[in-house]
Amino acid sequence: MKPYVISNVGMSLDGKLVTVGGDSRISCEEDLIRVHKLRAKVDAIMVGIGTVLKDDPRLTVHKIKSEKNPIRIVVDSSLRIPLNARVLNKEAKTIIATTEKANKEKIKALENLGVEVIVCGKERVDLKKLMEILYEKGIRSILLEGGGTLNWSMFKEGLVDEVSVYIAPMIFGGKSVSYVDGEGFKSVDEAVKLKLKNFYKLGEGIVLEFDVIK
Numbered sequence: 181m182k183p184y185v186i187s188n189v190g191m192s193l194d195g196k197l198v199t200v201g202g203d204s205r206i207s208c209e210e211d212l213i214r215v216h217k218l219r220a221k222v223d224a225i226m227v228g229i230g231t232v233l234k235d236d237p238r239l240t241v242h243k244i245k246s247e248k249n250p251i252r253i254v255v256d257s258s259l260r261i262p263l264n265a266r267v268l269n270k271e272a273k274t275i276i277a278t279t280e281k282a283n284k285e286k287i288k289a290l291e292n293l294g295v296e297v298i299v300c301g302k303e304r305v306d307l308k309k310l311m312e313i314l315y316e317k318g319i320r321s322i323l324l325e326g327g328g329t330l331n332w333s334m335f336k337e338g339l340v341d342e343v344s345v346y347i348a349p350m351i352f353g354g355k356s357v358s359y360v361d362g363e364g365f366k367s368v369d370e371a372v373k374l375k376l377k378n379f380y381k382l383g384e385g386i387v388l389e390f391d392v393i394k
């Protein structure tokens with residue numbers, strides 16, 4: 181058994197999550213409210229360490245009123261997370277998923293901050309195993325916020341159930357982080373297939389919502 185996973189991003193029309201210059205101001209204010217309503221509905225929010233290192237996100241519900249904050253999950257193979265990262269603050273519970281490569285002292289330092297460290301995987305975090313562990317902990321829904329590398333692994337492993345994307349009316353061009361990176365599928369047959377279930381204008385952009393066809 182695994183939690184229900186919703187993948188959400190804000191992306192440019194050409195599918196990028198950030199410009200080649202590292203600027204990721206993509207979602208309009210209305211979309212950020214939509215994202216925080218999503219955050220308020222799920223048990224946990226999950227990102228890769230690349231996102232933490234670039235954005236230093238809080239991963240809490242702060243754009244709308246909410247009684248609780250979801251659990252924050254960071255996938256971080258070699259525990260590169262800085263101890264002063266905002267996602268480690270006291271505003272919500274945080275789980276770091278890492279691998280056997282992780283430095284034991286760093287694990288202790290994180291646990292001293294009240295962070296739960298889950299070791300699962302040798303080189304990279306074993307995401308299938310992680311989903312089972314999180315389900316056993318009572319987590320039934322996860323908002324996967326990216327970035328492109330973690331999104332690839334989650335789609336590749338068939339762990340994503342729903343997709344919602346905000347497409348901003350912008351073209352970034354260049355080779356920067358896209359919605360789903362990684363090695364990619366070789367053929368259309370292998371590609372993840374989606375069923376469009378809703379779409380609507382939001383601010384200057386458009387939101388598309390899909391179910392993943394399993």
Ligand SMILES: NC(=O)c1ccc[n+]([C@@H]2O[C@H](COP(=O)([O-])OP(=O)(O)OC[C@H]3O[C@@H](n4cnc5c(N)ncnc54)[C@H](O)[C@@H]3O)[C@@H](O)[C@H]2O)c1
Binds near residue numbers: 191255305328334
């Ligand atoms: N616009 C948006 O909606 C949005 C959302 C999230 C992130 N971003 C942007 O995306 C960029 C970060 O994306 P990224 O791809 O560099 O990093 P990422 O956030 O996807 O983190 C990837 C890292 O997670 C770790 N990891 C451990 N186990 C893994 C596994 N099994 N599979 C994959 N990764 C695993 C690895 O260290 C890997 O490098 C940043 O620039 C951020 O601003 C944008």
Ligand SMILES: Nc1nc(=O)c(N)c(NC[C@H](O)[C@H](O)[C@H](O)COP(=O)(O)O)[nH]1
Binds near residue numbers: 189206207227231239
């Ligand atoms: N949906 C979305 N649209 C964006 O334009 C953007 N840059 C992100 N980025 C995802 C990142 O993980 C964090 O959502 C932001 O960096 C905000 O972080 P906060 O948790 O609000 O501090 N996500």
